[in-house]
Every structure is written in C-alpha cells, then in structure tokens.
Amino acid sequence: MIELLNVSKTYRLKSGRKTVLNGVTTRLPWKNTAILGRNGAGKSTFLRLISGIEEPDSGIVRRNKSFSWPIGFRGSFSPALSGLENVRFVARIYGQNTEELVDKVEDFAELGDFFYEPVRTYSSGMGARLAFGLSMAIKFEVFLVDEVMAVGDAKFQAKSKAAFKAMLPTSRIIMVSHSMQSLLEYCECGLVIEDGRMTYYNDVKDAIKRYHELNA
Amino acid sequence: MKQLRTQFRVVFALVLREARVRHGRTRIGYLWAIIEPVLLTTILTVLFTQFRTDSPMEGGFALFFATGVLAFQAYRNPSQYVSGAFDQNQQLFNYPLVKPMDAAYARMLLDVATNLFVMFLVLSFQVIVFDAPLPADVPRMSLALFLLFAMSFGAGTSLAVLRRFWPSMINVYLVIMGPAFFVSCVFFSLDSVPTFYREILAINPLVHGVEGFRAGYYSIYPDSDLNMLYLFGWVVVLNCFGLVGEWLTRFKNI
Numbered sequence: 001m002i003e004l005l006n007v008s009k010t011y012r013l014k015s016g017r018k019t020v021l022n023g024v025t026t027r028l029p030w031k032n033t034a035i036l037g038r039n040g041a042g043k044s045t046f047l048r049l050i051s052g053i054e055e056p057d058s059g060i061v062r063r064n065k066s067f068s069w070p071i072g073f074r075g076s077f078s079p080a081l082s083g084l085e086n087v088r089f090v091a092r093i094y095g096q097n098t099e100e101l102v103d104k105v106e107d108f109a110e111l112g113d114f115f116y117e118p119v120r121t122y123s124s125g126m127g128a129r130l131a132f133g134l135s136m137a138i139k140f141e142v143f144l145v146d147e148v149m150a151v152g153d154a155k156f157q158a159k160s161k162a163a164f165k166a167m168l169p170t171s172r173i174i175m176v177s178h179s180m181q182s183l184l185e186y187c188e189c190g191l192v193i194e195d196g197r198m199t200y201y202n203d204v205k206d207a208i209k210r211y212h213e214l215n216a
Numbered sequence: 217m218k219q220l221r222t223q224f225r226v227v228f229a230l231v232l233r234e235a236r237v238r239h240g241r242t243r244i245g246y247l248w249a250i251i252e253p254v255l256l257t258t259i260l261t262v263l264f265t266q267f268r269t270d271s272p273m274e275g276g277f278a279l280f281f282a283t284g285v286l287a288f289q290a291y292r293n294p295s296q297y298v299s300g301a302f303d304q305n306q307q308l309f310n311y312p313l314v315k316p317m318d319a320a321y322a323r324m325l326l327d328v329a330t331n332l333f334v335m336f337l338v339l340s341f342q343v344i345v346f347d348a349p350l351p352a353d354v355p356r357m358s359l360a361l362f363l364l365f366a367m368s369f370g371a372g373t374s375l376a377v378l379r380r381f382w383p384s385m386i387n388v389y390l391v392i393m394g395p396a397f398f399v400s401c402v403f404f405s406l407d408s409v410p411t412f413y414r415e416i417l418a419i420n421p422l423v424h425g426v427e428g429f430r431a432g433y434y435s436i437y438p439d440s441d442l443n444m445l446y447l448f449g450w451v452v453v454l455n456c457f458g459l460v461g462e463w464l465t466r467f468k469n470i
C-alpha cells in the first residue's frame with residue numbers, strides 16, 4: 001500500500017540538524033501495521049510523510065490508496081470552533097455529505113452538549129473521541145492513528161473496536177502507540193524506527209521484542 | 217481535473233471557516249468585518265473634512281477622501297490578512313488536502329468580497345446622502361482596484377513566507393503601513409504636489425493605484441503622471457516572490 005524509495009528527512013533545530021529518516025527504502029504490505037520507536041525517533045514524522053502533509057527532503061513516497069490524516073488527540077481541530085463546526089469543515093474538504101457526517105459523528109463520539117461547545121473546552125478524552133469518530137465516519141482505505149486508540153472508558157473502547165472491525169474488509173490501519181496491548185490487538189506486522197533507519201517485522205511480536213531491547 | 221475540483225472544495229471550506237473565526241464567536245459575527253471599516257472610513261472622512269473644506273474636485277472633499285481611503289484599504293487590508301494565513305492556520309495543515317496556499321487564497325477571496333461590499337456601502341452613502349456624482353469610468357476603476365488587490369496578494373504571501381522565519385515581520389510591516397497612509401495620495405492628489413516631490417512620491421506604487429481608482433471615478437481628473445504599468449511591475453515582482461518563496465520554504469518551517 002505504500003512504498004518508500006531512499007527517503008530522507010531532517011529537521012533544523014537550534015542545536016543543529018536532526019535526522020529522522022536517513023535514506024530509507026521499504027515497502028509496507030496491505031496489513032495492519034504497528035510503528036514502534038523511542039520518544040523522538042520519528043514515528044509521528046513518518047505518519048506525516050506517508051499521509052502527504054510533508055514531503056521528504058529527498059527520495060520518493062508512493063501510495064496507491066486513500067490515506068486519512070494522522071488521527072491524533074486534537075491537533076487537527078480549531079480550538080475556537082465547536083466540534084460541530086470542525087466536523088462540517090472536514091466534511092466539506094473531503095466532499096462528504098455534511099449533515100449525514102455530522103449525524104454519524106455526533107452519534108458515535110457521545111459528547112452530548114459539548115458537541116456544540118468550542119473544542120478548547122474539551123478534555124483530551126473528548127478530543128480523541130471526536131477525532132476517532134470523525135475519521136471512522138469517512139471511508140479511508142488506510143487510517144493513520146497516532147496514540148488515540150486507548151482512550152475512553154471500556155464501553156467506548158469496545159465501540160471503537162467494533163467500528164474498526166467493521167472497516168477491516170476495505171481498510172487497514174497504521175498505528176503509533178506506546179501501549180503494546182493495543183498494538184498486539186490491532187496489528188499483524190510492525191515497523192521499528194531507530195537512528196534514522198527502519199526495520200520491518202512480519203510479526204508484530206518480533207517488532208515489540210526489538211522495541212523492548214531498544215528500551216533496555 | 218479532479219485535483220482542481222478538490223482544491224476548489226478546500227478553498228470554499230476555508231472561506232466559510234475563516235468567516236466564522238475572524239471575529240471570534242460574537243453574535244453578529246461577520247457583520248463586524250463590514251461595520252468596522254465602514255465606521256473607520258466614515259470617522260476618518262468626517263475628521264479630515266474638518267481640516268480641509270476646499271474641495272479639489274466636484275462632489276466635495278468627503279468623496280475625494282472616501283475614494284482615496286477605500287482604494288488604500290483595498291491594498292492594506294487583504295495584505296495584512298493574507299500575511300497571517302500560514303501562521304494562524306497551523307492546525308488545518310494537519311489535513312493533507314489543505315495546503316498553505318489554499319489558506320492564502322481563501323483569505324484573499326474573503327477579504328476582496330468584504331472590501332467590495334464596504335466600498336459599495338460607502339460610495340452609495342456618498343451618492344445618496346451627499347449627492348456625490350456617480351462613477352464616470354467603472355472599467356478604469358476596476359483595473360486600478362484589480363491591480364491593488366493583486367499587489368496586496370503578492371505582498372501578503374511574501375509577508376506570510378517571511379513570517380515563517382521572523383514572526384515579528386508583521387510588526388515591521390505595520391510600522392511601514394502607518395506612514396504609507398500619508399504618502400499614498402489618500403487625501404491629496406499627485407497633481408497638487410510640487411514637481412520635485414511628485415517624482416519621489418511616484419516611486420510609491422500605491423500612489424498609482426489610489427490615483428488610478430480616483431481618476432476612474434471622476435470624469436475629469438489630472439492623470440498625466442499615473443503609470444499602471446509601473447504598478448503592474450510591482451504586482452508581478454511581489455507575487456513571484458510570494459509564490460516562489462512559499463514553494464521553496466514549504467517544509468522548512470518546523
């Protein structure tokens with residue numbers, strides 16, 4: 001579903017250049033994939049690169065599916081606008097039926113009256129529920145999920161899982177998380193980022209094992 | 217083709233969103249965007265009319281000043297608004313479909329519409345209440361206005377690019393635009409200035425836009441020193457700087 005050819009990405013920081021990816025060539029199969037790495041290893045940058053928000057410094061990113069935006073806690077919402085207005089905006093840019101999408105998301109996110117309040121008044125759990133509900137209501141082929149899976153109470157988690165299972169015939173997930181439990185639950189294979197390189201593991205358990213070695 | 221349709225959709229969504237957030241969540245919302253410049257123009261006109269009672273043209277000083285202020289604002293307002301398009305919309309660029317330039321286009325569209333509406337209100341008021349003459353040459357006014365808007369977009373995107381590296385750039389710009397009001401022929405005509413100073417003033421491209429707009433409004437107006445081609449040169453240079461600059465620095469701002 002996605003192919004990276006000799007991709008490099010660096011950031012300029014006050015202390016000098018930070019290399020996130022250093023000439024990475026890899027190909028991800030059509031599977032649910034876990035992205036692992038230590039803090040600051042470049043997991044979120046990787047999601048931004050494959051979603052198309054950012055371009056690499058050099059190299060090519062090829063994708064042949066529709067990708068969601070990286071679904072995070074609240075990064076993509078305008079804090080001054082209500083949940084409703086944010087949902088409308090996303091419906092418009094993705095060419096969805098606005099009212100249909102609003103109904104679906106309102107129903108799924110269970111924010112009650114907060115749906116009509118500015119997003120800045122939301123708790124992080126509420127922001128994540130809105131983000132997750134909104135993305136699941138649009139039919140992407142690949143969902144890019146950044147740490148939001150393990151939110152909400154048990155009931156909401158069960159609902160998220162059910163929604164996600166319902167998408168599986170047509171969609172896959174690429175997931176960044178520090179919760180090994182949710183990675184095991186959702187993903188078959190894994191990708192470990194370390195020192196600007198990426199290693200692909202066909203079994204997510206091997207990826208997790210490598211991740212634990214890195215943290216040791 | 218599909219890409220173009222998507223971009224139209226995105227820009228349209230951004231226009232609606234910008235209109236919603238521009239004046240916060242006040243009850244009258246976007247009406248403020250109209251009321252504010254109309255009030256400002258009216259107050260300035262009243263103030264300046266007190267100092268100057270001799271009218272350089274038919275229709276009195278009020279009309280002369282109003283046409284000047286409107287043309288000046290047609291440049292200044294969008295350029296300031298567009299300059300914040302990248303900076304103030306960071307979270308929106310989390311959606312891969314939304315590109316920074318789309319935000320600049322959206323802000324420009326919204327502010328052009330706002331300015332045209334304000335212009336219509338202020339000039340109608342002049343015609344109906346003060347019995348001012350109707351515009352003589354609308355195509356000529358439109359050309360000057362178009363060039364002012366176009367230069368405004370170029371300056372706005374150029375500033376937006378500079379703001380990626382020096383956020384305080386906007387303050388420098390505001391400092392420049394303050395005195396610019398006094399040297400852009402807003403409340404005097406280029407013709408009334410002594411020859412020596414006239415040549416210096418004519419370096420300011422806004423002079424040609426403001427006077428060009430006015431030269432279209434009045435049936436007779438001294439326009440021998442106006443050069444629309446010179447203004448057009450500024451339009452091209454600023455737009456090139458903005459567009460190329462944006463393209464070169466697109467992923468360098470983090």
